Amino acid sequence: MEEEVVAGNAIGTEFGAIAMFMQADPVVKGVMISLALASVWTWAIIVDKSLTFSRLRGKAKRFEEQFYSGRPLDDLYRRLKDRLDHPMARVFVAGMDEFAKNAPSSGFAPSAVQRAERRMMAEATREIERASSQLPVLATVGSVAPFVGLFGTVWGIMNSFQGIAQTGDANLAVVAPGIAEALFATAIGLVAAIPAVVAYNRYTAALNSYVSRVEGFTGEFTAILSRQADGGR
DSSP states (O other), X not given: OHHHHHHHHHHHHHTSXXXXXXHSOHHHHHHHHHHHHHHHXXXXXXXXXXXXXXXXXXHXXXXXXXXXXXXXXXXXXXXXXXXOOSHHXXXXXXXXXXXXXXXXXTSOOTTHHHHHHHXXXXXXXXXXXXXXXXXXXXXXXXXXXXXXXXXXXXXXXXXXXXXXXXXXXXXXXXXXXXXXXHHHHHHHHHHHHHHHHHHHHHHHHHHHHHHHHHHHHHHHHHHHHHHHHHHHO
């Protein structure tokens, strides 16, 4: 009975995560380390994007409440021009700047609205690119990590078969540790890939929703500027 307990403890230690990593082939170790780092990077991006999109939604809601409150846009412009802490405010201020720059003292030039619209669209594009940064990393990890883990698995199994060929012993107790180490690489790959895929889909949807929000605001603000230009001529 005592021998069985000792054997069970030995097997448990041998097949522990740390033990499998320490006993793995150098190539498989490299695969495990790279996948672990990819997983850490993925979770860092997930936390950052979760905070980013939550902050963007909150500030966009507050900005829209101020914009549609009926107060003069000049007042909102004066309050925001020195406090540009979110994309919609920067798009608004860029449009107001360009519109005022192209408005002669005697009235509004016909091209003022078009130039303001182009300036807002350029600013919106920059803001959207900033908000979408790091999302390609999630897509890359989600698509590549399983194959990197599979490469480690194939390499580890090849080593196990080479060990069988050298020793001539195909006993399961001999090949099981090597196969377990190889499969452990695949498991790490999936641990890295699954959150990356889920997060990429989630934040891509959040980004598309925010893009629609910014584009909708840009179109409506352009219409307001156009009405002001018509009234100024």
